[in-house]
Amino acid sequence: MSIVFAAIAPHGLPVLPELVGEGPDLMAKTRASLVELGRAAKTADPDAFIVITPHGIRAEGQFTLSASAYMEGELSEQTAALMVRAHRPDKGNFVHMRRAVDRELAREIAKFASPHLPLAVLNFATAEGPLSTLPLDWGTIIPLFFMPDRPVVVIQTAPSRPYEEHVRLGQAIRAACDALHRRAALIASCDWAHAHAEDGPYGYHEDAARLDAEVEQNIASGRLEELAAFPSEMIQNARPDGIWQALVLAGAVPKEERHPHVLSYERPTYFGMLCAQLV
Template identity: 85%
Template sequence: MSIVFAAIAPHGLPILPELAGDGPDRMSQTRASLVELGRAAQSADPDAFIVITPHGIRAEGQFTLSASAYMEGELSEQTAAWMVRSHRLDKGNRVHMRRAVDRELAREIAKIASPELPLAVLNFATAEGPLSTLPLDWGTMIPLSFMPDRPVVVLQTAPSRPFHDHVRLGQAVRAACGALGRRAALIASCDWAHAHAEDGPYGYHEDAARLDAEVERAIAAGELERLAEFPAEMIQNARPDGIWQALVLAGAVPRDERHPRVLSYERPTYFGMLVAQIR
């Protein structure tokens, strides 16, 4: 069995206690759910984590896959304050992370996905060694902060590509894990509608609450493919950034292997956050 753990997890920076600033309880429900999710991942004992993110290295019209030797990133309390529209301006705390990359698994995913899907395989500076290091984005770092330390593979979605291409990418991920005998943990890093508040960067739209309610129902039922059926206008109004990652997960974990459990949903600021274990 190639995918031993699969989850949908959010990536709001103030989820981390170190980055919570002047609102330490703002995302406490989500934080507690991610702690629980991390325990489940630890019990599954995966060889590697595959994280699908919307905030990594982007290439227009293409998926990207990081195949450097390492990935490294740093998040600050200042950035977290901006995310929730706080007036806190001091630099505050910082969170640093460095992870080894499962390069064999990354290359196997690329081999299986190509040439059917547009996928850019990324590295930096040198072919291998400590300088071969790409940046970790917050969409990857936040969920991984609650998970055991394992090698990673990071995939960036491509919203300009059709939904079915994202499902096909998930199928390639599953096939690659099977081909190498990897016990992989898969995390779809997803925040949901970003139009819940007038003072948020995207303003308010009533479709935000509607979309998030439909998302929660679909995930709880294990019917992730329903996310591809939302009207384009509703998606534009609500501004989610989770649909594409969840569809990659749908391709990697077939319906008969899904055992969905929604741990929490909350909207403490302008965007919705949901934590769910799928496998």
Template identity: 90%
Template sequence: MSIVFAAIAPHGLPILPELVGEGPDLMSKTRASLVELGRAAQTADPDALIVITPHGIRAEGQFTLSASAYMEGELSEQTAALMVRAHRLDKGNRVHMRRAVDRELAREIAKLASPDLPLAVLNFATADGPLSTLPLDWGTMIPLSFMPDRPVVVVQTAPSRPFEEHVRLGRAIRAACDALHRRAAVIASCDWAHAHAQDGPYGYHEDAARLDAEVERAIAAGDLERLADFPDEMIENARPDGMWQALVLAGAVPKDERHPRVLSYERPTYFGMLCAQML
């Protein structure tokens, strides 16, 4: 089996111990779950980590896939405070990350997906070498911070594209891992409804709690495909950013191979966060 680990993981910045600021317990439940997922990934011993993110380099109407030699990013405590509407912080803590890219795997995914999916393959500055470096987004850096240090492939979803295309992209990821005999870990970086609090950036809507409850039930049952059947109006009202990444994961890990285990769900601020191991 080419995919040896699969998980759904959130990406709130204060999950990282360095970025907790004045509220060290704010996301402690989620942080503990990510530590557990990281240990499971270490035991699985993958060759590469494939992260599916909603916050990477976006191209209108297209999926994107990073095929630079490296990826690099930095997160700050100030950014974390802004994202959760906390008080301004003075510590100035920062988290830096640089990872090599599994370019062979990235190109194989692109080759298998490109005949019928709109996919942009990205690089920067030079064909190879240290300057060939694209930015790492927080949707990728947060889960990677808990995972073993392996080469990465980062895939950006395309919410304007049909759900079914996201599933097909996941199948291309699986086929590429099979073709290269690559032991891969696939991580769907997902936060859920963002409309849980009136003072949050998206306000409050009662569909936020409804959607998150339905999502948790679907994930616990291993029925990721059910996410594609959620009403458009509920999705618009609740403002999740996890549906698309979870459906890519559904394509990469067939239903009969999933062993779902929800580790935690919490909503300490305006958005919901869920940790689950799927394989």
């Protein structure tokens, strides 16, 4: 089995211990679950991490795959405060991350995906070497913070594309890992409904709680494909950003290989956060 670890993990910035600011207990439940996922990933000992993010480099109407030599990014306490609409410190802690890219795996995924899917393969500045570096987004940095240091492949989803294409992208990821005999860890970086609070940026809608409850049930039972069944109006009302990444994971990990375990769900601010291990 080439996918030796697979998880759904959130990406709210204050979950990082360095960025909790004035609320050290905020997201503590999720933080503990991410630590547990990190231990499980270390035990699985993958060759590379493949992170599926909603917040990476966007290309209209296309998936994107980063094939630079490196990826690098930084998150600050100020940015974390903005995310939860809290007081912004004048200065504070920050988290910096730089990772090598598994370019062979990235190109193999592109080879399997490109004939069938709209996929942009990205690089920056130079063909190779230290200047060939694309930015790491918070949807990637946050889950990777808790994981062992391994080369990465980062893929951006495309919500304007059909759900079935996201599943096919996952199938291409699996085919590439199989072809290279790569022991890969797959992380679907997902936050869920963003309309849980009147004072949040998207306001409140009762569909947020309903959607998150159904999401948790579907993930706990391993029925990831059913995440594609939410009515479009409910998605618009609840504003999740996890469905697309979870469907990519569904394509990469067949039902018979899923052993779902939901570690936690909480809604510490205006958006829902869930941690689950599938493999």
